[in-house]
Amino acid sequence: MKKAYSFEPIGFVKRPGAELEADWSDLSSDSVICVDPRYRDALDGLLEFSHILVFFVFDRREGTALKIRPEEREDMPEVGIFCTNSFMRPAPLGVTMVKITSIEGTEITVNGLDALDGTPVIDIKPYCGFYYETKDYKIPAWLEKLWAE
Numbered sequence: 649m650k651k652a653y654s655f656e657p658i659g660f661v662k663r664p665g666a667e668l669e670a671d672w673s674d675l676s677s678d679s680v681i682c683v684d685p686r687y688r689d690a691l692d693g694l695l696e697f698s699h700i701l702v703f704f705v706f707d708r709r710e711g712t713a714l715k716i717r718p719e720e721r722e723d724m725p726e727v728g729i730f731c732t733n734s735f736m737r738p739a740p741l742g743v744t745m746v747k748i749t750s751i752e753g754t755e756i757t758v759n760g761l762d763a764l765d766g767t768p769v770i771d772i773k774p775y776c777g778f779y780y781e782t783k784d785y786k787i788p789a790w791l792e793k794l795w796a797e
Contacts, residue, residue, distance in 0.1 A: 655770050655771075657684075657705070657768035657769055657770060658683055658684055658687050658690075658769055658770065658771060658772070659681055659682050659683040659684050659687070659754070659768075659769045660681075660682055660766055660767060660768055660769060661679050661680070661681060661682075661704065661761065661763045661764065661765060661766065661767040661769060662679065662680040662681075662682050662755075662765060662766075663677070663679040663680070663761070663763070663764065663765040663767075664765060676759060676760065677759070677760070677761075678749060678757055678758070678759055679746075679757075679758055679759075679761040679763065680755050680756065680757050680758075681702065681755070681756040681758060681761075681769055681772070682754065682755055683754040683755070683756065683769075683772075684754070685754050687754070688753070688754050691751060691754065691756070694748070694751060694756070694772075694774065695748065695750075695751050697748065697774040697775060697776075698747060698748060698775075699745055699746060699747050699748065699774075699775035700745070700746060700748060700756075700758070700772050700773065700774055700775055701743055701744070701745050701772070701773045701774075701775055702743065702744050702745075702746055702758070702761055702763070702769060702771075702772055703741060703742070703743050703769070703770045703771040703772070703773070704741070704742045704743070704744075704763050704767050704768060704769050704770060705740055705741060705742070705767065705768045705770060706735035706737075706740040706741070706742055706767075707740070707766075707767060707768055708764065709735045709736065709740055711736065712729075712736050712737065712738050713729055713734070713736040714728060714729055715727065715728055715729065716729060716732060716734055716736060718732055718734075718790060718791070718794060719794065724790050724793075724794070725790055727788075727790075731788075741770070742762070742763065744760065744761055744762050744763070745760075745775050746758035746759060746760045746761045747759040747760060756772075
């Protein structure tokens with residue numbers, strides 16, 4: 649029962665200097681989400697939220713993988729792609745929670761978006777906290793090690 653889906657971008661990422669690659673550990677960097685003007689009214693009230701979830705397409709990825717070593721490090725275990733945020737996944741979708749810095753017209757300036765310049769944005773959702781977040785979670789030891797570094 650396979651069904652194909654297609655989505656039209658609602659905008660794109662503007663991040664000068666990150667056309668081909670970016671330092672993903674630099675989550676303090678600013679990016680601008682340029683929303684198509686026809687969706688201007690959809691932004692009303694968004695500045696009342698501090699954070700949003702940005703859904704985007706890994707449009708420049710080549711190939712996929714079912715297993716990888718996180719951050720391509722030999723000291724990390726080989727894990728399934730769904731255990732990572734790698735762009736090598738079967739569906740080339742990314743999502744990142746970012747802090748809104750400002751909104752001017754149809755441009756949303758955000759902090760911490762791990763997407764390249766020109767990346768298509770598929771959707772934006774407000775981060776509401778109470779139902780996206782849980783206090784009862786666990787993560788694997790290898791991820792704790794990565795975060796500690």
